[in-house]
Amino acid sequence: MSPSPNRLQEHVVSVVAALLTNRVSTTDLEQTVLDRLGGEAYRGAGGYRAFAEAIGVLLTEGRLKAVKPRETNGLFPALPQLLKRTISRMGTDPATIHVLLSQLHPAIMTTHYQRHPADLADDRQPLDALDRYLRQSPPSTVSLTVNERSWQLFGDEKFLAGPDGARLLNRTGINLARLACHQTHEPFFYTTGNPSATAVLIVENKDTFFSLQQAFRQGQTGFAGQDYRLLIYGEGRKITRSLAFLSEIPGCAPETLRGHYFGDLDPEGIAIWHETATRFGHWQVVPAVALYEALLAVAGPRAPALRTAQRQDRAALTAFLAHFRAPAQAAITSLWEERRYIPQEALHAAWFADVMRAP
Structure with a gap:
């Protein structure tokens, strides 16, 4: 149904009320009204003649003023070429608000x-x-x-x-x-593993991803009795946003998969796991306990001091430790308190080639 001429008046009032500046050309004003209604509805409401009548009412009421009265738009009925809105906050009275909202x-x-x-x-x-x-x-x-x-x-x-x-x-x-x-969803790099497995392995750093990728490509997709469907490159903190991409991978319904996270054994790596697990709490993302325990066994005695200051999130540490047995809890706590760390690169490509197993 086309709007009535009175309805067109309301649209003109609405457009004038929404002006970002107090000056506007009549041509631009009409074009905005036409764009809002569409050509057929605009013509059905009386077209330019009804528009000119609506502008005339606003001029008579003093809500619009001709900037240069002698300069017209050259149409009939003639209108001033340039108009000025005389009330800077036009449209804040209840009646006008009602008109504006009723048009939506x-x-x-x-x-x-x-x-x-x-x-x-x-x-x-x-x-x-x-x-x-x-x-x-x-x-x-x-x-x-x-x-x-x-x-x-x-x-x-x-x-x-x-x-x-x-x-x-x-x-x-x-x-x-x-x-x-x-x-x-922001995508992540991944490599496919055993299609029947119900877990995915997420690694923080690029080198570890490529080392594990070599094993995956040889069909070695399992470690410590756990087989993996995907190997995902977390790319540092990016995984806290990009893990949602898992739902875009064919055949990977996140609610049916368990995520195992493996990163650096330091406050930042633990915080990344905690933020990911919290943000995607409707899924299950847990520390890759067996890999962290291997990291402690291989490099625990050599753990160097942190190279840079890292914020320690005690809540993240507490949640992380809950997944480990007492000996690993004690070792990780010592690293934390002594501000030492173990990079996941301590487990290298040759090590993975020896310990990773086929399904």
Whole structure:
């Protein structure tokens, strides 16, 4: 159904209220109204003649003023070429707020803006973008990535995934599914192992990943009675974000797999495991106990002092130690208190070649 001429008046008021500056050309103002309604609805509401009538009302009320009255847009009825909004915070009175909110698509919740009208001015442009998208016909059937949809709607590929976008969606009750878009996960490097195994091995550092990869490629995917379906390169702290990519790998449902994490035996490595296990608490990510115990056995007596200062997270250490038996707990605690560490590179390619086993 096309909007009535009175409805067009409301759209003109809405556009004027949302202006970022107090000056606007009549041509730009009309184009914005036309873009919002679409050509067919704009013509059905009376087109330019109804638009000119709406501008005339605002001029008569003093809400708009001609900057140079003698310079017109050359159309009939003629309008001033350049307009000035005379009330800087136009649209904050309850009546205008009601008009603005009533024009939005029914799927957009407006309760927040009724309670906090000052936020409407800040959100007006993205609200208009949401409104235009929701009114398009037919609706989008292809799911885009969040960044792709964000660029399409707002001209900013980072908006939807950022705090401003999250706040807008929360205020309006619109979710990503309604916008036909989806989150993407930062990928990680991985090597496949035994497809029937129910555990994956995550390693912190690049050298250890490549050393283990050699063994995996020889079919040696097991250690200390545990076989692994995947070998994942954690890439330091990146794994605290990228582990979600596991759900993108065919046949790897994270809820059916157990993650074994193996990193440097130092405060940073322990903190990385703890943050990963906490962030992905709906999965199971535990320390690779057998590999850490091997690390202690091979290099414990040679453990050097930490090269750089590292923040010690006592909660992370406590959670980490809970997975070990008493002798390993004591050894790890001593390293922690004496500010010594063991890099995972102490277990090298030749060592892995000797101890890794085929399924």
